[in-house]
Amino acid sequence: MTQDSAEQGEKPGAIPTNLRPLLVLEAMASAGVPITPTEVNQSLGLPKPTIHRLFATLEAEGFIQREIDGRSYSPGRRLRGLSTGILSSLRIRTSRVAILTRLAEQVGETCNLALPDRDAMVYLDRVETKWPLRIQLPIGTRVPFYCTASGKMYLSSLDSRHLRSYARAAALTARTGATITDPEALIAEVQQVRRCGHATDAGEFMEGMIAVAVPILDPNGRLVSTLSIHAPEQRLSLAAALGHLEVLKDTARQLSGLLSAP
Numbered sequence: 001m002t003q004d005s006a007e008q009g010e011k012p013g014a015i016p017t018n019l020r021p022l023l024v025l026e027a028m029a030s031a032g033v034p035i036t037p038t039e040v041n042q043s044l045g046l047p048k049p050t051i052h053r054l055f056a057t058l059e060a061e062g063f064i065q066r067e068i069d070g071r072s073y074s075p076g077r078r079l080r081g082l083s084t085g086i087l088s089s090l091r092i093r094t095s096r097v098a099i100l101t102r103l104a105e106q107v108g109e110t111c112n113l114a115l116p117d118r119d120a121m122v123y124l125d126r127v128e129t130k131w132p133l134r135i136q137l138p139i140g141t142r143v144p145f146y147c148t149a150s151g152k153m154y155l156s157s158l159d160s161r162h163l164r165s166y167a168r169a170a171a172l173t174a175r176t177g178a179t180i181t182d183p184e185a186l187i188a189e190v191q192q193v194r195r196c197g198h199a200t201d202a203g204e205f206m207e208g209m210i211a212v213a214v215p216i217l218d219p220n221g222r223l224v225s226t227l228s229i230h231a232p233e234q235r236l237s238l239a240a241a242l243g244h245l246e247v248l249k250d251t252a253r254q255l256s257g258l259l260s261a262p
Contacts (some may be wrong), residue, residue, distance in 0.1 A: 015044065024054050025063065025079060032222050034072035080117060093125070095258055100127040103251045107244045109231040110135065113216070113255070115152040115224070117142070121150045124225065135209050135230060143205060146172050146186055147179045150212035150226040153199040155190045157215070157223040165188055178203045198245060201230070202238050210238040212245065215253045218259050227252045 015023065019170040027040045041051040058064045062176060065076040075083070096113070114121040120142040137143070145151030145166070155163060165181040166215045167190075180186045201211035213228035220231040227248060229241060 002053055005219065006011075013122045015046065020044070020046065020050070021058060021063075024051075024058065025075075028064065028075060030071065031084075032220070034060075034067045034074045035071075036072045077118075080206065092258055097127065098123060099251060099254050099258075100125060103127070103227075103229075103247065106227055106247055107241075109236060112137070112150070113198060113224050114143070114213075114228065116145075116154040120144055121148060121154060121226070129231070131235065135206065135232065137230075144175075145168060147167055147175050147201065147204040148212040149199045149201040149230070150228045151199075152193050152201075153213040153215055153226045153228075156194040156199065163187060175205050176203055176207045177259065178202060198242075198248070200238060200242070200258060203233060208233050209221050210241055210242045212238075212248065214245070214248045216252050217253045218256070218260075224259065225255075227255060 023044055024040055027043060028035055031039070037051045037055045040055075041048070044051065045184050046054075055064065058075070059073065060077045062078040064073045066073055066078065100111050100113065108129060108131070110129045111127050112123055113125040115124050116122075121144075123137060123139050123141045125144075126137070126139060129255060143151060145167075155166065158166065164183075164187060167186045172179070172181040172183065172186065174181050180189055197214065199213045201209070201213075203209060205211075209230055210233050211228050211230035213226045215223045216225045216227055218224045229244065229248065231241065
């Protein structure tokens with residue numbers, strides 16, 4: 001009997017074959033950390049060969065990828081692209097841009113939404129300042145974790161072990177004279193971000209540019225993206241930008257609400 005014919009004769013109540021890959025991806029997304037086939041299968045209860053075949057297929061197609069321990073898996077390139085597309089869907093984006101536009105008008109500077117990818121933050125949405133002097137970082141731009149406000153905000157969501165591994169392995173190239181290039185100094189900076197709930201960029205990524213970022217959380221309280229403002233330092237000092245922190249946090253809560261809205 002072939003695999004297909006065996007699965008066509010599934011027992012009543014069994015998980016349909018075409019639903020199984022989606023449930024695997026759903027379990028991985030819910031976990032929020034790398035997870036093994038055995039851990040996923042605790043809720044699915046599939047035969048061991050079946051769950052491993054599903055993981056092998058999803059890995060081969062780029063939806064998941066194996067972690068360095070050789071046992072656990074995390075979202076792959078195609079699954080990350082899928083999540084970005086969902087977050088960018090028209091109805092959600094209409095509300096999101098309206099919220100961002102109102103924030104940009106309140107603070108008078110460019111506002112950005114960014115998503116973490118494997119090795120960088122990716123700009124998902126932005127509303128530009130009306131000032132003629134502005135910093136061009138269009139949608140789709142990738143910026144480093146270690147020297148940007150949004151990136152440091154994301155790093156603060158990592159546990160201490162993964163943060164330390166990142167800081168010691170990443171190429172902390174000096175973008176400006178203010179860039180943090182020492183791993184221990186970066187760890188200390190990110191730990192401070194974790195304590196205070198916001199991150200800053202004091203000209204570390206681009207000479208003369210400052211930025212402040214706050215987290216956008218999912219219904220489980222996990223960081224899914226970041227909200228930030230950035231501006232030329234000659235027009236807005238970092239201290240003045242921090243004066244907008246409460247409105248930034250309030251806007252982030254509104255954007256978080258879009259993730260759980262029906």
